[in-house]
Amino acid sequence: MTLIKRAEFDPALSSFVANPNARQELSFSDGAEKSISAMGMKTAKQCVSKWDGYQVTSLTPLPGLAKELRISSLVYKDEGSRFGLGSFKALGGAYAVYQLLSRMITQATGIEGINSTDLKNGIYAEQIKDVTVSSATDGNHGRSVAWGAQQFGCNCVIYIHAEVSHGRLVALEEQGATVVRVDGNYDQSVHVCAEQSDSNGWHVVSDTSYEGYKEVPTNVMEGYSILASEIVDQVNLLPPTHVFVQGGVGGLAAAVNAAFWQAWETERPLFYIVEPDLAPCIYKSVEDQAPTNVDVETETIMAGLSCGEISLVAWDVLAQGANGAIVIPDSFVGPTMRLLAEGCANDTAIVAGESAVAGLAGLIVARGSETLSKLLQLDVNSRVVVIGSEGATDVDIYRQLVGELADKVLS
Ligand SMILES: Cc1ncc(COP(=O)(O)O)c(C=O)c1O
Structure with a gap:
C-alpha cells in the first residue's frame, strides 16, 4: 500500500492562478464552438474510429488514490496504448x-x-x-x-x-x-x-497555431477531442466535477475543454490546466488575460510540455473555458509516476510517462493545501478526471524516474 509522501508535493513549490474571465454559464455555441466546431469533432471521430487498430482507451478508476486524496472518485484516462504510438498525439x-x-x-x-x-x-x-x-x-x-x-x-x-x-x-x-x-x-x-x-x-x-495558421492545428485538436468524447461515454450519466489536464501549447487542454463543453454545456466540470514552472505559457496567458509567450531557458523533464508559445486557437477556447492554471516543479514528476506504477492501496498499476502525470500532480498538490482546495472547489464530493496523455514513450527515461522497467510494472 503506497501512500502519498506529502513532503514530495510541497504546495509552496507550485502556484495557482484563477481565470477571472472563466464563463461557466456560457453555452458551447456562444463559447468554444467559434474555435472548434461540433461538426469538426464529430467528423474526426467518425473518421478515426474506422482506422485499423482504433480502440477506446481505458478510463481506469483509482479508488485507493481517491480515498487518500479525500475526494469522491478519481479516474485516469490512459492514452499509453493509443494506436501503439504511446500517446494521445496519435489522434491529432x-x-x-x-x-x-x-x-x-x-x-x-x-x-x-x-x-x-x-x-x-x-x-x-x-x-x-x-x-x-x-x-x-x-x-x-x-x-x-x-x-x-x-x-x-x-x-x-x-x-x-x-x-x-x-x-x-x-x-x-x-x-x-x-x-x-x-x-x-x-x-x-x-x-x-x-x-x-x-x-x-x-x-x-x-500542433500549434499562430497568426495566419489555424486550419491544420484545429484539425489536430479535433482529433484529440476523440479521447474526451470517449470519456463522456465512459462516465455515462455522472459528469465529473473537475478535470486536471497538462498543457504544452494548450491544444490537448482546449480540445478536452471544448468536447466537455459541448457534451455537458453549463454542467461541465471545472477545468484546470497544469504546466511545468519551466514553461508556463498558459499560466502567464491566464494571468495576463492575453496570449503570452515565455522563454524556455531550461528544459523540463516533462518533454511534451516544454513549450513557451501558446497556440492561438487553444487560447481562444481556454480564455473563457479554463477555470485556472497551476504550475508545478519537475520534482513532482518522479513521485507521481512512481505512485501510479506502485498503485495506491489496491489500485491498478499504471505506466505513465513524464508528461502524462502533470495533471494528477496538480490535483495531489491542491489536495495537500486547504487554501488551494478551497480555491479549486475541491472537497470530499469531487469526482475528478485526469488525462494520462502518454505511456513510457522513452523507456530509458521511464526506468530512470521510476526505478523499474515499464514492462515489469505492467506485468
Ligand atoms: C504526452 C503529452 N502530454 C501533453 C502534451 C501537451 O499537449 P499540448 O501541446 O497540445 O498542450 C504533449 C505535447 O507534446 C505530450 O506529448
Missing part, C-alpha cells in the same frame, strides 16, 4: 495529415469527400507521392505526423530540438520520417521548420 497529427491531403486532392481533382480508407489503399497515390509534410516536435506529435504520412503514402520531415532524447529520435525514424535536429529549444524548432518548409514547398502539420 495523423488525422491532420489526412485532412490536409484530402483538401489537396480535392483542389487538384475536384473530387469531394476523399475518405481515409481510399487514401490508405493508394487510390490517390499519384497525387500525393511528391507531397512532403513536416513538423517540429518534442517527440509525440511528430511520431503521429510521421505515422500518418507513412499510412497515406506521402513524405515526411520532422524537426527536433537539441534536448529531444535519442530514444524519441529513433521512434520517429521507425515511422519512416527524415529527422532533422536543430539547435535551441522547441519553439526554435517550430520556427526553423516553418522557414525551411516554406522554402522547400513542404506542408507544415503543426
Whole structure:
C-alpha cells in the first residue's frame, strides 16, 4: 500500500492562478464552438474510429488514490496504448495529415469527400507521392505526423530540438520520417521548420497555431477531442466535477475543454490546466488575460510540455473555458509516476510517462493545501478526471524516474 509522501508535493513549490474571465454559464455555441466546431469533432471521430487498430482507451478508476486524496472518485484516462504510438498525439497529427491531403486532392481533382480508407489503399497515390509534410516536435506529435504520412503514402520531415532524447529520435525514424535536429529549444524548432518548409514547398502539420495558421492545428485538436468524447461515454450519466489536464501549447487542454463543453454545456466540470514552472505559457496567458509567450531557458523533464508559445486557437477556447492554471516543479514528476506504477492501496498499476502525470500532480498538490482546495472547489464530493496523455514513450527515461522497467510494472 503506497501512500502519498506529502513532503514530495510541497504546495509552496507550485502556484495557482484563477481565470477571472472563466464563463461557466456560457453555452458551447456562444463559447468554444467559434474555435472548434461540433461538426469538426464529430467528423474526426467518425473518421478515426474506422482506422485499423482504433480502440477506446481505458478510463481506469483509482479508488485507493481517491480515498487518500479525500475526494469522491478519481479516474485516469490512459492514452499509453493509443494506436501503439504511446500517446494521445496519435489522434491529432495523423488525422491532420489526412485532412490536409484530402483538401489537396480535392483542389487538384475536384473530387469531394476523399475518405481515409481510399487514401490508405493508394487510390490517390499519384497525387500525393511528391507531397512532403513536416513538423517540429518534442517527440509525440511528430511520431503521429510521421505515422500518418507513412499510412497515406506521402513524405515526411520532422524537426527536433537539441534536448529531444535519442530514444524519441529513433521512434520517429521507425515511422519512416527524415529527422532533422536543430539547435535551441522547441519553439526554435517550430520556427526553423516553418522557414525551411516554406522554402522547400513542404506542408507544415503543426500542433500549434499562430497568426495566419489555424486550419491544420484545429484539425489536430479535433482529433484529440476523440479521447474526451470517449470519456463522456465512459462516465455515462455522472459528469465529473473537475478535470486536471497538462498543457504544452494548450491544444490537448482546449480540445478536452471544448468536447466537455459541448457534451455537458453549463454542467461541465471545472477545468484546470497544469504546466511545468519551466514553461508556463498558459499560466502567464491566464494571468495576463492575453496570449503570452515565455522563454524556455531550461528544459523540463516533462518533454511534451516544454513549450513557451501558446497556440492561438487553444487560447481562444481556454480564455473563457479554463477555470485556472497551476504550475508545478519537475520534482513532482518522479513521485507521481512512481505512485501510479506502485498503485495506491489496491489500485491498478499504471505506466505513465513524464508528461502524462502533470495533471494528477496538480490535483495531489491542491489536495495537500486547504487554501488551494478551497480555491479549486475541491472537497470530499469531487469526482475528478485526469488525462494520462502518454505511456513510457522513452523507456530509458521511464526506468530512470521510476526505478523499474515499464514492462515489469505492467506485468
Ligand atoms: C504526452 C503529452 N502530454 C501533453 C502534451 C501537451 O499537449 P499540448 O501541446 O497540445 O498542450 C504533449 C505535447 O507534446 C505530450 O506529448
